[in-house]
Amino acid sequence: METITWIYALLSLLFVLIVFKFSAKSGQRKFPPSPAAALPLLGHLHLLKFPLHRTCYNLSQKLGPIFSLRLGSRLVVVISSPATAEECFTKNDVVLANRPRFLIGKYIGYNYTTVVGSSYGDHWRNLRRLTTVEIFSSARLNTFRSIREDEVKRMLEKLGGNSLGDFARVELRPLFTELTFNNIMRMVAGKRYFGEENDEAERFRGLIKEAFSYGGASNPVDFFPVLRWIDYKNFEKNLTKLSGKLDDFLQGLIDEHRSNKNTNTMIDHLLSFQESDPESYTDVIIKGIILVLFNLII
The missing domain is CATH 1.10.630.10 (Cytochrome P450)
Incomplete structure (x- = not known):
């Protein structure tokens, strides 16, 4: 019983720390608009329904051609404007060159050293x-x-x-x-x-x-x-x-x-x-x- 109490206490502390972390980051940076219905820990995952491109299209009609989603601990920016997408691959290609570091890149991609998973650099x-x-x-x-x-x-x-x-x-x-x-x-x-x-x-x-x-x-x-x-x-x-x-x-x-x-x-x-x-x-x-x-x- 005492072990279960400690587990719940640690999980509660973790929850508070994560919420505080997200709140602090939101105050320091200016992100594109996002849906208001973000849940603790989950973010906007509950809004995603298949097919995903339809979900993104419906959200873009409400939020504009550039909007952000919080998927668990990761921030995702969705772009539905062709002109902006072109700018991402030309004017801002270096800024957006890196890929998210998923665990598969660590274990299968030789610790993020392949051309697909490595950080932009020499x-x-x-x-x-x-x-x-x-x-x-x-x-x-x-x-x-x-x-x-x-x-x-x-x-x-x-x-x-x-x-x-x-x-x-x-x-x-x-x-x-x-x-x-x-x-x-x-x-x-x-x-x-x-x-x-x-x-x-x-x-x-x-x-x-x-x-x-x-x-x-x-x-x-x-x-x-x-x-x-x-x-x-x-x-x-x-x-x-x-x-x-x-x-x-x-x-x-x-x-x-x-x-x-x-x-x-x-x-x-x-x-x-x-x-x-x-x-x-x-x-x-x-x-x-x-x-x-x-x-x-x-």
Whole structure:
């Protein structure tokens, strides 16, 4: 009984501190207008209904083209004006360059060091230059044109086989997922993992499926830091395990290509730079670039 009393006392104290923190911040800064119906701790989360773009549109009709929402401990500014959105990506692009630091960026994104999650600065600029020139340039992508053509051919053959006898209903989403992942992984590591039945392919598909479940911005722990104290639903524990499994898998790919230097993949290309500039092309940097390519799909 005494333990429960202490828990309630600590929670009450926490509640007072959070409210005081929010009130102090509101007095120091001038935020865009927001709905008046903010709840303690939750903020405006109770106002969000699917589809979200409809909710934001309805709020913009009342509050204007720029308004703010408090989602738990995080402040979100919503912009529905095309002209203002353009200004955010031009005049104020540096101010708005950083992304929110969700826990997935700490564990899956190598402690916020990938080009997707790192803070704006020299490290981010170096990663952007590296990915722009060595990964996403037209010249680099053209070297893998035959892979894309082959994967499209495989997909069309599968579609043709499904409807060989008569018309057939086909679900396109899994086909496009298979096409995209196989395209990327053949360019990255020279391997197909979807449509293949072996232990490595099964392991990869399992890791991707698990990573999907942590993607996006729907994890309560990221909006209510107090939940980290109790590791809500073992969120951080499970994320730590997934991080280790992903890192082992990616490191295995790098080690394999370091031993066999006869293939023309993105990993081999980056490893060739590692020999002359090991500080700029570490294994962590290479693994982070591979994860960014996954992120384009996830």
